[in-house]
Amino acid sequence: MSFDWSYAASLAPVLAPALWVTVQATLAGTAIALTLGLLLALARRAQNALVSRPAAAFVELVRRTPLLVQLYFLFFALPAAGVSLSPFATGALGLGLHYAAYCAEVYRAGIESVPRGQWEAAAALNLPRAHTWLRIVLPQAIARMVPALGNYVVAMFKETPLLSAIAVVELLQAAKIAGSETFRYVEPMTLVGAIFLVLSLVTAKGIRVLEARLARALHA
């Protein structure tokens, strides 16, 4: 069996828009995961059990069930509850919610890694609580969180093919469709694998650069 390079090249117009869908889903999922994850981490630290308990329960629920099941659940449960989202929006939301639970744990560890003395110094200077969070604790915590958060972004990117299960035409789905038309799957699947490999490597490198820059900027 030989690899048909001209067939592979002809797939570019099909795969390019699908790659864009994959990238958009990853970016939207990342935005949701990073924001919601921080809120969940803060909620878990709340004194009030009515806030911390539900947040902890959500994190556990999401981390202990498969992403594919969560995606199907959102896909069928949201319309039943009267919320109609496009498959893409449902998929991005599913990715975001799933990784928010993991990011929450990273945030929590990062926040806890800031020594208690930093909080005490801020209290002794009478700095308000919100200011202590934003200016003292989070800048130090974020520098330590970037590597782990970055790993989850790459992991999320590699999980986007799961969105094909809820009718999102992302990279894998587009390759399957292309293959079904010609009964040649090796070229499209090889391309999909190669694209994931290259983009994962590039992203990981980007995260390492960001990490080094932050460490320098924050002197942490």
Next chain:
Amino acid sequence: MSPIVSLRGVRKRYGETEVLRGVDLDVAPGETVSIIGPSGSGKSTLLRIVMALDEPDAGTITIDGEMPWAAGAKGRAASARLRRARERVGMVFQHFNLFPHMTALGNVTEAPVRVLGLERGAAQARAREHLARVGLEDKAGSYPAQLSGGQRQRVAIARALAMQPKVMLFDEITSALDPELVGGLLALLRELAQQRTMTMLIVTHHMKFAEASSDRVLFFDRGMIVEDAPPAAMFGAPRDERVRRFVEAISAVERGG
């Protein structure tokens, strides 16, 4: 004159151990008080209570007329009360606790801008004065990681001074330093005490410093003030046997034997 710091029957427990077991203390404005005693005797906890970092389990504390933890206060009223008490007090910690992501100047300007509402330029001008006062006028742009332990502790002192507290607390500020840096820092402390502009509470293991530079010395043991006397009496003719043994043991180390 009415005391600026006043504690009545203060008790504090961390888990199983009772760290303070009924402390009564009055400190007059401008007074310099050294606090000595074995480790784990509650000296640092006393400072944390005066700084209002920890709430006593029992007893009352008043700082310049303000009670940080008045009973029944809740929500906004309680935090406003806490802020008013903390405004009057500054603290220098054993491990400096500088903000590592800010320069020395940034460390000294952060709270004056945010808490006292100073305009940034004015705050920086004042911060430079305070850095000069601790001998670090040329280190304003340095990050804590680029400074020696002694320099870091000086920045921490400048940071606390910049808030112009009436009461300053020093919690074993030389314990984390290399021995050759201790003398300079104690000299700075002595200078601050001699200016008599602030009330100073100093937890220290340096008996000579306590003897030469304070108006009064407190000896702590097992969560209680065992002896409270002027330095001459504390070191010359202590009433309690524990004081005599402690001072002898520490002085032997200071002499290097």
